[in-house]
Structure formats: structure tokens, C-alpha cells
Amino acid sequence: MFERFTKDARAVVTGAVEHAEGAGGGTVDAEHLLLALLDREASRASFALAVLGLAERKESVREALGEARRRAGLSQAEAEALAGLGIDVAEIVARVEEVHGVGAMSGERKHKGWWSGRPSFSREAKDTLVGSLRIAMAHSDRHIGDEHILLALTTRPGVPAEVLADHGVTNASVTRVLYGEGEAKAG
Helix, strand or coil: CHHHECHHHHHHHHHHHHHHHHCCCCEECHHHHHHHHHHCCCCHHHHHHHHCCCHHHHHHHHHHHHHHHHCCCCCHHHHHHHHHCCCCHHHHHHHHHHHHCCCCCCCCCCCCCCCCCCCEECHHHHHHHHHHHHHHHHCCCCCECHHHHHHHHHHCCCHHHHHHHHCCCCHHHHHHHHHCCCHHHHC
């Protein structure tokens, strides 16, 4: 599959690995793919994000992803659903961090010494990359670009899609910018 990836898409995958390694994690998650997309410039995905007004709000996206990591990867919607059951996720995070330190629930390792090698890709990250292939094929695109990774992130339920939607970036809006489709639905 990677042979069909453009230079920009490969840079996103490489960047995601770097983000995972920088965080001390053993896996590359979909959030790392989004962080790597935010790093890109002069690509189709960066163009779409700029048109949708995200260029000046990248730091807000990074902060929202960080907050989700602190909640052990729970999306805001999942935290709200648990609140409806009487479970205060913020209180649980605060108590765990009080005992074990800030970021204790993030899954990031502070002591990297015993672990070596490249991080593996989580099921969610793999599904996102496979989704990017399907999206490229659906649009009759011969190659998989970083824009297809962005579109795949907006279609999969979870933290990346929720954070993007909270910042006005949805599958419909990205598709409209990239392909001019869905304008009647947007109105």
C-alpha cells in the first residue's frame, strides 16, 4: 500500500512515528497522524486546513489532543457519556495525576531506556491508513495523498474526528474544499 503514497503522505506517516517516539509511546495512534498533518506545509491537506481556517488554530488542536491523551484517550463525547452515568472523568484524571503525576493516564512512558525499536501502529491508525486508500479509490485518485489521510481521520469515530469537528473541519467541509462536492448539503 505504501508504494501508492505520495511524498506528502509518506511524510505524514514518518511524522506520526516521530510524534509517537517523541511522546515516549510504543504505538503510533491516529492522533499522531493528525499531529503530523498539522506539521505539513504546501500540501493538499495543509491547503484544505488553511481554507477551513485551521492554519491559525493549530495550537488549539494540539491542546485538545493533549487533553484527550490526559483522559486516557477518551473523547469529550465519551467523557460526557460517562458523566451521564455519574462518572466524573476530570475528577478521576485529577486524582490519578495527584498520585502519579501529570499525564499518568496518557500511556506515554517517561523512562524509555528499556524499550527500543520503532513504535507499532495501533488498530485505529492502521484503519485510518486503510481508509485513506479507500477514499482515494472512491475519488478515482491513483495515489494516496495526505489529503486522503485527513479525510480518513474525519470519517472514523474518535478523538481526531471530534477535535477536528470542534474546530470546524468535517468530512463534508474537507471534501467540499478538495473536490467541490457536497455544496448543496453545506448550505
